[in-house]
Amino acid sequence: MRGIISYGAHVPFRRLDRSDISGFFDSGGGRGSRSVASYDEDTTSMAVEAGRSALANAAAPLASGIEDVWFTTTAPAYLDRTNATAIHAALRLARSVGASDLLGSQRSGIAALRAALRGGGTTLVVGSDIRGGWPTGADESDGGDAAAAVAVGDDADHTLIAELITTATTTAEFVDRWRVPGETRSRVWDDRFSEAQYVPLAQEAFAAALEAAELQPADIDHAIVTGLHARSVKRSPAKLGLDVVAPDLTDVVGNTGAAHPTLLLADVLDRAEPDQIIALVVLADGAEVILVRTTEAITEFGNRRPIAGQIAASGSVSYAKFLRWRGQIQPEPARRPDPTRASASAAARSTDWKFGFVGSADQTTGAIHLPPARASISGGPVDNMEPAPMADATGTVVTYTIDRLAYSPSPPIVFAVVDFDGGGRMPVELTDVDAEAVGIGDRVEMTFRRLNEADGIQNYFWKARPARFAAGAGNATPEPAEGDA
């Protein structure tokens, strides 16, 4: 039996109030808010956060069981080279574990999940997307940024929290929306034409799935209907015989593209009871339907960073800063030299440190070295060290400074000296904070970020962010969040 072992998601901290758009341009915008990836996040770094969450949530240690990582997005950081290798490195998976990308179309996200559920082995499927468009456009305000990861495997190897019932697919070639590679703006055909295509495609796939499973629409406990064509998404449930559909989060997060189906699935799983049937219906150049049934194990499963909690634990970002972060507005840069590109060979030598945040610990004194060192600050012989994985460590701000001179894509830099629980100290940049709200004694955790980009090379490393979720499994509640960017 195939099914879902674990899941986790990352909703970026920042929210753009859509009314800010019309306030700026006198047009566009709308109601509600959308999630905004920070200037130091891209689809790869967000995927790492979602993947870390999925591995942390698993009831049994999962990292050593993963055989493949599939990364899917419409906004990859790189072409030609694989983006999933950075996720693989940050999750510290073995060299024998595969990592590959399914890129380009929104359909890639759900297709990856379907392929994993229908295939063999244990696969971590991570959808991650940054959605936008030109200012005042519908895609800019309706889009959202997020990542969601689902670990899929076999009940022979893992405890499943949801079992696969069946899948169904319809495919059709028609021009609904399209984006030329390299452009930020998508274009769409007549809405009504697309609706005329999508609704029958959804009906056909849904009917096939129900027939295969010998189920009726009324048997569905949680129905998720999503896709980038909002009009079809809105019209489909009634045509599918579904009375109630799960919240699609477009009012608070926006449509997160290739990540959205798995994000919504994660949100439903956060609330699902045992033995409930979940239908996932995705409209994307056809329709994809996945039916799963939750197991008793879901009662024991705890999402340490529940979707509703991540939605609540947010801070706002101004529209001006949003445009700057997205490169839609290019302000005068600081009169400092641009950062230089990270050295590929130096980075390859320090993969465990740079991507895995693994320091070293003196085997005699326990002194933690960040970055790892061969000789200890407490003396003793060289190479008396063992790896010290610190990515999941939490810590406390000992002192901090706000640096308005240092280079940053979004100044000022807030730097803190962090003492980690259980040992280790590091001066580290803080993110997802407002400079004036930082204080000595603040509790922080580590997060994987994109520090900068030079010569097209994305420079990934770790920063600290406020620990907004209490440690420990199950029903974690976020600390009240506040602040603006």
Added chain:
Amino acid sequence: MASNGIKDQVAIIGMGCIPFKEHWDASLDDMLIDAAQLTFDSAGVAKDDIDAFWLGTAQSAMAGITLSAPLKIEGKPVTRVENYCATGSEALRQACYAVASGAYDTAMAIGVEKVKDSGYQGLNAFPIPNDGTKRALTAAGMFALMLPAYAEKFGIDEDDVRMAAARVAEKNHYNGARNPLAQFRREMSAESICQMAAVAGRLSVFDCAGVADGAAGAIVVRAEDAHKYCENPLYVKALSFVAGTGGGIIDPEFTFTTMPECEASATEAYRQAGVTDPRTEIALAEVHDCFTITELILMEDLGFAERGTAWRQILDGNFDLDGDLPVNPDGGLKAFGHPVGASGLRMHYELWLQLRGEAPPERQITTDRTLGLVHNLGGYPGEMVSFVSILGSELG
């Protein structure tokens, strides 16, 4: 195995320093030629009288040919040295040891930096290829960590520490205003500095060293030969240097209220020189005031003030030009400017003037003490190099 020091074995017989400023019209070569000529003239020697040369530059050029080519030094050894912001002092230290060893009769140390050709303000280190995980924090940001930490450790109102730091800038600007070679010759009040916008932590731009082009040099000979060249040489009493482990930055015990490398290098220098009570034995100190808070902490690390009291002593004016221990009477990095490779030699140049009574009258200190101290650091709190020298106008 021991650090033996070279007390009274080597003497400085001449020094020269060009103005530190934005030398838009002078190249690195020009500054080297001018500073070398002032230094030769000071000692009453010519280029060919020097047996070996040490050139300090942090990042303006590489190799000894940087000096030998513009000066047309033929058939002589020229060594380029670099040790962060202590580069100039390192050049002098190497020249002193070369003479003390007997390898050479005469040696020159010269430091230079051309920082103003980058097109950017401030100091920008040249990029060395790395894995991209290096800290992005500026030096100002790193040193700014010390201000609140100091206030917290000693239970002092942070505003009082901030004012004491600004008072350091006020003092150094006051002194710089009396120094025709200094980059900044305008007096600044501590109150006005406190009111400026912060650029890093609570530090404003005027809590940071000036950034200038410049060059300075010294000529050293064996002490017993000094009077052949000079009536009133300065004798090298102590030279100490500590390169830290970098451990402070990752050590949870590190407090950001002291710089252990500075304390260790001072202790070693006092041992070499036989100084037991620096506060009463030292006539003046030139210290590395890269940021105002750095000078405040240094007053304690160098043993001039008890822990937790430097801020008060600064506010009381004890380190002013007319205080009992004048610190940075030439304006320091703050007002004199900081051409990295030249600064260490510039600090010694002020000792050269003051201990021999040749400083301009408006800033000549009056003292019966004969020892001066130079402290020159490079790096950041927790990971730095620190140099301390003690020079004296008397033997013994």
